[in-house]
Amino acid sequence: MQITPSQVSGRTARQVVVRPVLGESPLRAREAAAQLALPYHPVSRSDDIELVVGETSAWLETAGLKVAIRFDSAAMLHRRHGGQNELLGRAVGVKNDRHPVVFDATGGLGRDAFVLADLGCRVTLCEQTPALAWLLQDAILCAQVSRYDAVRDAVERMTVCSGQSEAQSLHAATVIYIDPMFPERKKAAAVKKEAMMLQYLSASHDGGESLMAWAWQQAIDRIVVKRPLKAPVLGERKASFTLSGKSVRFDVFVRNAHSTSVQQ
Template identity: 40%
Template sequence: MKSSSVCIVCSDQARTQQAHELARWTGLPVLDKKSADFALQLCFETDRVMLYDTMLNTSIHVDFVSGALAHRRQFGGGRDQAIAKAVGLKHGRRPNVLDITAGLCRDAYVLASLGCKLFLVEQSPVVYTLIEDGIRRGQSDTACAEILKNFISWINADAIEYMRSINSNSRPDVIYIDPMYPDRKKSALVKKDMQILQRLLPKDQYDDELLTTALDCAAERVVVKRPLHAPALGDVQADTSISSKKTRFDVYLVKNNQ
């Protein structure tokens, strides 16, 4: 078994068509039950879609309704959170944010819960399937649905191509980047959900180019999430940084809207 081999598992007949459409699009094999031959298995189950990691014997899915995000929605600290300050959220000022590395949408959901309009881009069809499924489930929960109204669009695309296609009249106020490989030396520091994403996604990411393209595209600022002591992305020094316990948000101010 290759540590990055991926398959689709569909155990719910009602979702067979969806699973096969994804298989045609991605070229991934579809099985009707889990198999130890694949390291990662995108499982279409009756109540959710999840990505199961055979080696870690655990799975991830996008969950807005319960768990950490629900807790943070209620007790998260509102506009005082570092991420909120980093995107420039103030009383009466809720910038719209293009999150070009949507992932499991946790950061996007925090910003949406504070009233920002979110536009999401995710390159991986597997992760994008998790996002679509999480949004679908979230929309059937009243409190969540209210926040998810702030998710204006979500697309499966490469962010660099997407940003290049934005015309100068529709620039997002803020572009948010949470790169995949933040130069962590100790793998113990990488949480299990990130370990799963790292197994799924190629190491050859164009993180530095994400930043340079974003600096040309955003109207007001670009925010890059980094581990507290990591070097700046692409060694491009930020105008300012806002830190929380383990995370630093590097803020690059731009003036592309004038």
């Protein structure tokens, strides 16, 4: 994966700096700062968002808020068996003998991408925030040596791409998955914390409209959009069908030209 410094227009994201973990070799932190063209700060300062990089660990941190990505954490292993996975799988079109190739246009913390990879899909995750794309790539490398077979197996199907999804022209994917940021309500504290970090990091905050416009221009079979239950549909077109869970729904847009190859 090639990671380039963020050059996105519109709203300015908060500056990220890289710092090493106290008492560990600073080598990896220095390398990450150079690769991302981010300032390297050996010591913590309260105002920054820090990409903290240790010898074998890494996380994002600001003002006591810490967010790490671990695909074999207890929470992720628990999520492997959650009911929403089935819904996401159905929305994307997973069947016993069918595992669509997915382009996840809003990579974030890679949760949904991991679920899809765990269901057997090949997934490219695109993330516009370079530090987050770096963290996703690092999490995949860590998970490649996880003690859990299923985790190692799933991350083999995940690839990270750094930058804005709209810059990509898709040929191999059959499904585009979009999970734009939306105001968080009634969420568990841990989820709020992660959402807050993503908001701090995000440079573009158009609610997904430009992604939807771009997605319709790609040669894919379907677009799946994750929405809060009561949010309006993204874009101008009606969804082909919707799958609703307890707190979110998936709006599925099936391309007519390919409708013989995609079925709910």
